[in-house]
Amino acid sequence: MKNYLFLLVLFIPVLILQILTDRFLTFNYIGPDLILIMVVYITLSSGLIKGSILAFIFGFIYDIVSGGILGISMFSLTLASFISGLFYNQNKKSLFFSSYKFVLIVLISALISSFFKSLLESNKLPLNIVSLIIEYGLIPAVYTSALSVPIIIFTPKNRLEI
Numbered sequence: 001m002k003n004y005l006f007l008l009v010l011f012i013p014v015l016i017l018q019i020l021t022d023r024f025l026t027f028n029y030i031g032p033d034l035i036l037i038m039v040v041y042i043t044l045s046s047g048l049i050k051g052s053i054l055a056f057i058f059g060f061i062y063d064i065v066s067g068g069i070l071g072i073s074m075f076s077l078t079l080a081s082f083i084s085g086l087f088y089n090q091n092k093k094s095l096f097f098s099s100y101k102f103v104l105i106v107l108i109s110a111l112i113s114s115f116f117k118s119l120l121e122s123n124k125l126p127l128n129i130v131s132l133i134i135e136y137g138l139i140p141a142v143y144t145s146a147l148s149v150p151i152i153i154f155t156p157k158n159r160l161e162i
Contacts, residue, residue, distance in 0.1 A: 048085030055081035080113035110141035
């Protein structure tokens with residue numbers, strides 16, 4: 001229980017940064033998802049169940065604070081946590097955070113998360129599915145995964161266990 005409270009306290013600055021990036025770093029409704037990076041990190045270091053529970057809670061809090069449609073961030077973050085949890089391996093946890101694998105897992109999770117988030121959220125979607133995947137899925141996913149690169153650069157070898 002202490003660990004969940006620690007992660008909730010750690011979530012508050014990420015939530016503030018997410019709200020600021022939504023306001024200042026979003027271009028044409030395409031922006032990074034910092035909460036997703038945190039959720040993927042927690043899921044890869046702690047497992048699918050813990051990551052999914054925290055993704056649901058983080059998504060609920062973000063939906064309430066941001067004023068978006070209630071449930072969209074909960075669904076998309078929980079789905080991203082599930083996808084990244086498929087890569088979880090107890091014996092290879094340290095390999096994810098010291099190589100490009102973390103960025104690829106963030107890219108895959110962000111692609112699926114942003115695709116479903118835009119599908120549920122927007123009413124002005126293009127009719128072409130390829131355009132929908134590229135414009136509302138791939139571009140935000142690349143943006144999010146580019147912002148996850150510092151994690152593999154600055155993660156110490158003896159990192160804090162979550």
